[in-house]
Amino acid sequence: MKRKSFDPMVLVMPAVALLLGVVVAVLLIAITGVSPLRSLGVLISGGFGFSGKVWPIFMTLGSSTPLILTGLAAMLCFKVGVFCIAQEGQYVFGAIVAAWFGASLKLPPVIAVPFIMLASMAAGGLYGVIPAVLKVKLGVNEIISSIMLNNISTLVLEYMVAFPLRADAGQKAQSEVISKGYWLPQFIYGSRWGVSFLIAIALIVFFYFYIYKTRWGYEMRMVGENRRFADYGGIKSGNVIIRSLVISGAIAGLAGCMEVLGNYHRIMTGFSSGLGFDGLSVAMLGMSNPIGVVIVSFLLAGIRQGAQLGLQLSLQIPRELGGVLIAMVIFFVAIGNVYRPVVEKAVRSISRGRKDDE
Amino acid sequence: MKEAIRFDHISKYYASTSVQASDDISFSVQEGEIHAICGENGAGKSTLMNILFGLEKADSGSVYLHGEKVAFKGPSDAISCGIGMVHQHFKLVSSFTVKESILLGIEKKAVLNGKEEADFVRELSSRFNLPIDPEAVIESLPIGLLQRVEILKMLARDVDILILDEPTAVLTPQEVGPFLETMKSLSKIGKTILFISHKLGEVLEVADTITVMRKGRVVSTGIKASETDIPSLADLMVGRKVLLQVDKGPANPGRTVLEVNDLNVFSPMGVQLLSNVSLSVRAGEIYGIAGVSGNGQEALVAAIAGHVHSMKGSVKINDVEIGHMPIRGKRQQGIAYVPEDRIHTGLNMLANLSDNSLMGFQGSKELNKGCFLDWDAIDERAHDMIERYSIAGSSPKGLVSKLSGGNMQKVVLARELAYEPHLLVVEQPTRGLDVGSIEAVHRMLIKERDKGVAILLVSVELEEILSLADRVGVMYSGRIQGELEGADINETDIGLLMVGSKRRAQ
Numbered sequence: 001m002k003r004k005s006f007d008p009m010v011l012v013m014p015a016v017a018l019l020l021g022v023v024v025a026v027l028l029i030a031i032t033g034v035s036p037l038r039s040l041g042v043l044i045s046g047g048f049g050f051s052g053k054v055w056p057i058f059m060t061l062g063s064s065t066p067l068i069l070t071g072l073a074a075m076l077c078f079k080v081g082v083f084c085i086a087q088e089g090q091y092v093f094g095a096i097v098a099a100w101f102g103a104s105l106k107l108p109p110v111i112a113v114p115f116i117m118l119a120s121m122a123a124g125g126l127y128g129v130i131p132a133v134l135k136v137k138l139g140v141n142e143i144i145s146s147i148m149l150n151n152i153s154t155l156v157l158e159y160m161v162a163f164p165l166r167a168d169a170g171q172k173a174q175s176e177v178i179s180k181g182y183w184l185p186q187f188i189y190g191s192r193w194g195v196s197f198l199i200a201i202a203l204i205v206f207f208y209f210y211i212y213k214t215r216w217g218y219e220m221r222m223v224g225e226n227r228r229f230a231d232y233g234g235i236k237s238g239n240v241i242i243r244s245l246v247i248s249g250a251i252a253g254l255a256g257c258m259e260v261l262g263n264y265h266r267i268m269t270g271f272s273s274g275l276g277f278d279g280l281s282v283a284m285l286g287m288s289n290p291i292g293v294v295i296v297s298f299l300l301a302g303i304r305q306g307a308q309l310g311l312q313l314s315l316q317i318p319r320e321l322g323g324v325l326i327a328m329v330i331f332f333v334a335i336g337n338v339y340r341p342v343v344e345k346a347v348r349s350i351s352r353g354r355k356d357d358e
Numbered sequence: 359m360k361e362a363i364r365f366d367h368i369s370k371y372y373a374s375t376s377v378q379a380s381d382d383i384s385f386s387v388q389e390g391e392i393h394a395i396c397g398e399n400g401a402g403k404s405t406l407m408n409i410l411f412g413l414e415k416a417d418s419g420s421v422y423l424h425g426e427k428v429a430f431k432g433p434s435d436a437i438s439c440g441i442g443m444v445h446q447h448f449k450l451v452s453s454f455t456v457k458e459s460i461l462l463g464i465e466k467k468a469v470l471n472g473k474e475e476a477d478f479v480r481e482l483s484s485r486f487n488l489p490i491d492p493e494a495v496i497e498s499l500p501i502g503l504l505q506r507v508e509i510l511k512m513l514a515r516d517v518d519i520l521i522l523d524e525p526t527a528v529l530t531p532q533e534v535g536p537f538l539e540t541m542k543s544l545s546k547i548g549k550t551i552l553f554i555s556h557k558l559g560e561v562l563e564v565a566d567t568i569t570v571m572r573k574g575r576v577v578s579t580g581i582k583a584s585e586t587d588i589p590s591l592a593d594l595m596v597g598r599k600v601l602l603q604v605d606k607g608p609a610n611p612g613r614t615v616l617e618v619n620d621l622n623v624f625s626p627m628g629v630q631l632l633s634n635v636s637l638s639v640r641a642g643e644i645y646g647i648a649g650v651s652g653n654g655q656e657a658l659v660a661a662i663a664g665h666v667h668s669m670k671g672s673v674k675i676n677d678v679e680i681g682h683m684p685i686r687g688k689r690q691q692g693i694a695y696v697p698e699d700r701i702h703t704g705l706n707m708l709a710n711l712s713d714n715s716l717m718g719f720q721g722s723k724e725l726n727k728g729c730f731l732d733w734d735a736i737d738e739r740a741h742d743m744i745e746r747y748s749i750a751g752s753s754p755k756g757l758v759s760k761l762s763g764g765n766m767q768k769v770v771l772a773r774e775l776a777y778e779p780h781l782l783v784v785e786q787p788t789r790g791l792d793v794g795s796i797e798a799v800h801r802m803l804i805k806e807r808d809k810g811v812a813i814l815l816v817s818v819e820l821e822e823i824l825s826l827a828d829r830v831g832v833m834y835s836g837r838i839q840g841e842l843e844g845a846d847i848n849e850t851d852i853g854l855l856m857v858g859s860k861r862r863a864q
Contacts, residue, residue, distance in 0.1 A: 213730045215720035222717065225708040232664070232695070232703050233717035234686035 008347055013336055014285055014292070016343055018299065021329030028324060034315055043322075046310020047302035054190045056309055060302040062192030065262075066091075067297035068200040069255035070279025071286060072207060076248040077142075078288045079211065080241045081224035082135060086146035087252040088276025089153035090127045094120035094253030096160050098260035099267040102178025103165070109181040116182065117257055124253015125246045127153070132245035136238040150276070158269050165267070174268035184262035196258035201294070203251065208290040220244055252276060281330050300326060361425060362389040362519055362550045363410065368419035370405055378574050379405040380416065385569050385579040392541060392551045394561040394583075397571035398595055398764075398792030403554045406571075407521050410552075411443045412436040442512030443521040448504050450496050457492040460511045479510070486513055487543055502533035509540070519550045526560055527790050532650060538564045556595070556792050558588045570594040592793050604800045607808070609828040612641035615812035616662065616781050621671035621681075623657040631657035633836045634671075639781065639812040644803065646827025647816040648852050654836035655785075655816045662814070663688060663695035663783045675781060689718060692780035696770050696787055698816075700763075704770040707759040711749075712740040714758050715773050743772040747802070764795025771802055782806060785816045800826060820849060834858045 026036045026043075049056045070087045077084040097120045105112045130149060134140035158173070165175040186194035211217035222230040223237045230237045255275070260267060282300065286292030307322020364386040370379045379402045387393045397403050408414040410421055412430030420427050423439060430436045433443070450459050457472075457479045479492035488506050496504065505525060512520060522541070526534050541564050545551055555561050561568060562583050569579040570591065577594050616639040623632040632654045639645040647655055660666045661673055665685060673681040675691045683691070697703040705714050716736055719725055725736050740754035747768045752761055758769055767787065774782065784803065788796040803826060807813055817823050823830055830842045832855035840855040842848075 209730070213733070215726065215731055218713070218716065218720045218731060222706055222709070222713070226702070226706040228703050229706045229717065231685065232697060234684070234689045235717075236684065236686070 008351070009340075009344065012343060012347055013340065014287065014296065014333065016339070017285070017332035017336060018329050020332040021325055024328045025321060025325035029311070029317055029321055032317060034317060039311060039315060039317065042310035042315055043303070043306040043325075044310075045306070046308070046314070047304075047306025054188060056305055057302075058188050058191035058193045059309075060298065060305045061197060062186070062194065062263075063305060064294075064297040064301035065192070065197045065200050066255045066259050066275050067278055067282050067301055068197075068204060068294055069258065070252055070276050071282030071293040071297055072200075072204060072279075072290065073248040073252035073255070074279040074283035075286070075288050075290065075293055076207070076220075076244050076251070078283055079220050079224045080244045081227065082132075082142050082241055082245065084128075084131050084135075084142045084146050084245055084248065085277070085280055086128060086131055086149050086249065087255075087279045088272060088274070089146070089150040090124035090249045090252035091256040091259075091276040091279075092153040092157050092272050093123045093127050094256030095260050095267050095271055096157060096165075096256075097123040097253070098257040099175045099178060100160075100165060102182050102260060102265075103176040105179070105182075112179075113182055113184070113261065116261065117254060120253045120257030121250035122253070124256070125250035127253070128245045128247075128249020129242070132242040135245075136241050154272075157267065157271060161267055161269055161271075167266070172268070175266045177266050178260065182261060183265060184258070186262065192263050194262050196262040199254075199258065203254075204290045204294055211290065216243075252279070255279075281326070285330065285333050300329075303329075360389045361386050362423070363387040363552075364422040364425075365406070365410075366420050366422060368406065368409060368416045368421070370402075370409060370414065370416050380409070380419075381574040383419070383571075383574075383576050385576055387550060387552060388567070389550050390545060390548050391566040392545045392553055392564055394553045394555060394565035394568045395571060396556055396558065396561055396568060396591060396595055398556060398762075398794055401571040401595075401792075402574040403571055404523060405574075407443065407523060407552065407554060410436070411441060411521060437512075437515050437517060440517050441519045441521065442515060442517035444505065444508045444512060444523065444525060446524045446527060448508055450504060450507065452495075452497040454496050455492065456490055456494050456496065456499075456507055459496055459507055460492075460514050462511075464515060478514075482510055482514055486510070486547070488513075488540060500533075502529055502537065505529070505537070506540075509544075518548070519552070520544065521552045521554070523554045524556075524790075525553070526555065526557060534560065558591050558595075558793070561591070562586070562588065595793060604797070604804060604825055606804050606826070609643040609807065611643040611828070612810060614638045615641050615676060616814065617672075617674045617677075618658075618662070619672045619674075621658070621661060621673060622669060623654075623661050623666050624668045626667045631836055632661070632669075635836075635838055637831050637838060637841075639814050641780070641812050642807055642810045643828040644807050644813040644815050644826050646823040646830045647814065647833055648820065648823045648827075648830055649818070649833035649839075649856055651818045653833045655833055657836070658833070659695075659697075659783055659785055659814075659816055662781075663693050689777065692777070694774035694777040694779035694782050696767075696774050696782070696784040698785040698789065700766050700770050705758050705766060707757075710755045710757055711744070711752055711769060712736050712754040714769055715740045715743055715754075715776075717773065719776065739776075743769070743776070747772045748798075762795075764791045764798070767791060767795065767799060768802075771799065775802075775806065779811060781812045781814065783814045783816070786818065787815070788817075788819065788822060820852060823847075823852065824849060832856055 026040050029039045030036045046056055047060055070091060073087045098116050101116045101119055127149065131142045131145040134145050135142045161173045161175050167174055167176040184195045186192060211220065219230065219235050219240050223235060223240045227237050278300070282293055282296050286296040303325055304322050307325065308319045311317040311321060312319040365383050368380050368383040372379055383406060395403050405414065409416045412432045412435050420429070422428070428439060457475045460479055461475055476492040483490050488510055490503060490506055490510065526537060529537060538560060541551055541553065553565060565583045568581040568583055568586065568591065570577045570581070572595060618635055618637050621632055621635045622630065625631055635658060637645065647658065649655060657666060661669055661681065669681055672679055675693060678691055680688050680691050701707060716725065720731065725732055737754040743749065744752050749765050749768045752765060758766060761769065787799050787803070791799065803813060803815070815826055824847065827847065830847050830852060831838045832840050832852055834856060835858065839858065842851055
């Protein structure tokens with residue numbers, strides 16, 4: 001029997017978008033007077049290199065961790081056809097809960113760390129219930145409700161670090177450092193690459209099987225692809241949507257928790273820096289596929305890293321250009337349909353050529 | 359007569375689906391005639407028309423218009439050369455008025471003059487004898503009138519060649535007759551009409567010349583409608599003898615499976631959709647619901663197999679009340695349902711055949727291994743369905759959207775029959791299908807009946823009801839207007855009941 005045929009376009013399209021984005025950004029850098037090849041080299045060695053005290057590639061692996069988790073969270077919403085963008089707020093709430101319990105619990109780490117993770121997931125999950133129920137029961141647009149919820153979470157964070165959780169009245173608004181015993185270990189000190197990365201990868205594997213190999217994942221996909229068909233077949237699509245959005249929220253909450261336990265060890269104003277939103281880009285660029293999410297997270301984190309470590313430090317090019325690069329890549333993904341036919345034709349002629357060779 | 363269009367060795371290959379949609383097509387259409395192009399679904403009729411209209415490019419070959427070689431870059435090119443096309447699915451803005459729709463894109467001035475426009479449309483509609491109210495809003499119009507708007511839209515652009523892509527597929531039986539008259543009158547005033555259809559009765563009634571296509575090739579062209587008949591056309595279309603009348607033995611009805619009693623259904627706005635409907639369907643019989651569409655059939659089917667907003671009365675399957683059950687519960691009671699809209703409801707076009715065949719069975723023990731779906735077993739099962747129901751051009755991992763209409767319907771039927779239902783509800787099971795597929799679907803239904811399944815068949819095709827149903831209920835205005843049984847089932851009585859007449863013809 002014929003097995004699932006793999007569509008090469010799933011990999012080719014993001015790669016082409018990435019290539020186009022890099023080319024445009026490097027040309028932009030050329031305007032500042034730096035040779036494009038040099039800046040490209042520095043970008044790559046700063047993002048994915050194997051040299052220096054802490055190898056950049058390890059730092060990239062470290063900073064890809066929260067992207068993988070928020071990307072997975074966003075992907076779970078997209079899979080049921082709901083464009084929920086509450087990951088930012090859920091991420092922040094997960095972090096608040098982790099910082100709070102992390103600083104106040106007096107339990108042995110074996111008990112406390114899993115407890116804190118579960119509590120953060122519950123916080124994120126509960127935050128996911130709101131847009132889900134509003135959407136399913138009242139038909140409220142999920143984009144609007146989740147934008148509002150994101151604003152609320154930012155304000156709650158500011159309040160928490162300014163008053164109840166504030167470490168020191170004199171210092172800037174930040175919470176107390178969590179107990180050292182609760183810190184998640186890093187593989188290489190200073191790289192941020194640690195246990196949380198393994199947890200993220202484990203979740204990717206879990207959800208890969210969940211989505212493609214279980215009946216619950218099947219129901220999710222059917223609801224997302226054609227809700228009328230799912231309803232007609234007896235699936236309670238509203239329940240499936242609520243379930244997925246709650247799971248998604250829990251994962252985004254866990255991402256916040258990981259950043260507190262494994263990286264910052266506290267929260268402060270501006271804690272998130274838009275990581276929740278990055279998850280949306282990751283899920284879209286990764287074609288809503290768990291493996292794609294990992295690859296894209298790694299690439300985005302690396303580009304950002306390279307822009308910061310390479311471009312800024314060694315070439316004095318503003319690291320915002322890294323942001324421009326990422327924006328360019330997203331732009332080229334968004335207009336993918338414009339150049340898709342050309343790419344498709346090329347891929348076809350290549351694969352036909354290969355067949356002819358055989 | 360002069361030649362209007364000539365297709366000269368047109369070929370078109372779709373690499374993405376590996377389909378040779380047009381294979382060396384050559385024939386010509388004379389000026390002022392109604393030229394019907396017949397063929398099964400997927401025979402390449404629409405592709406050829408899209409090439410003519412400039413929507414697609416042929417790989418090779420050329421089109422001649424009035425003897426001159428043309429190659430349109432798009433529909434606007436074609437229209438400016440006098441070729442207009444009315445698609446099967448209308449392309450109208452629902453909030454526009456009729457006059458706005460007709461004049462969209464050819465407004466004469468920057469500032470619109472409503473009265474002038476209305477006068478123009480009125481003049482147009484009386485010139486072609488296609489009456490319409492220029493001020494009516496599109497969304498308030500029935501489908502028959504929408505089609506008229508589309509035709510007027512083309513006539514307003516001064517086309518002299520009209521392509522009509524399966525125009526009668528969307529019409530109710532009552533609308534078909536007048537529509538065919540319209541075609542004839544347009545032809546009388548000199549318009550050339552290309553009429554795409556697979557309804558052979560209509561083709562014979564209206565066409566002057568017929569071209570038959572099969573699998574991207576022209577099988578026969580220049581057939582005079584006066585010199586042929588339905589069986590020989592059907593033979594050409596499918597390439598073998600087709601039984602238009604299905605062989606059907608007498609029904610052998612058993613116990614009552616479905617019992618509907620005093621059923622009233624209301625819309626969310628409180629409109630009464632069904633009033634006091636009672637009917638019963640027994641095991642081993644086909645109960646046909648006839649009627650013009652929109653007379654409550656949808657609500658009846660929803661109350662039995664789907665979900666309604668609010669209802670009174672009872673719906674029982676094997677003496678179990680199911681009216682208020684969720685859909686999953688109803689299915690567990692033994693209802694299978696083939697919906698009218700197979701593209702949006704009956705199938706998931708983004709998914710492959712295995713996914714589609716699994717719907718409703720994702721929890722079954724045979725198809726799961728522990729927590730995981732057993733994809734080998736699922737693919738195996740899909741493969742069996744393909745073989746058992748001869749679903750052509752398909753594999754378990756192939757997308758259902760690549761299948762023809764008839765094969766899509768076979769996928770739906772195969773899945774629904776896998777429920778081994780007590781009651782099978784089928785809604786317009788052959789709408790838009792070609793002769794070969796219609797026959798296959800009808801055979802499947804009769805086979806299930808003979809196996810003892812109770813079948814509720816909802817159809818607006820009178821012929822379908824006549825050839826399949828053992829008993830008929832005719833719906834009119836949310837009621838069962840009358841029931842006919844056995845030898846009493848005839849076209850005249852059903853027709854009278856369909857339009858609301860109380861008394862049956864003597």
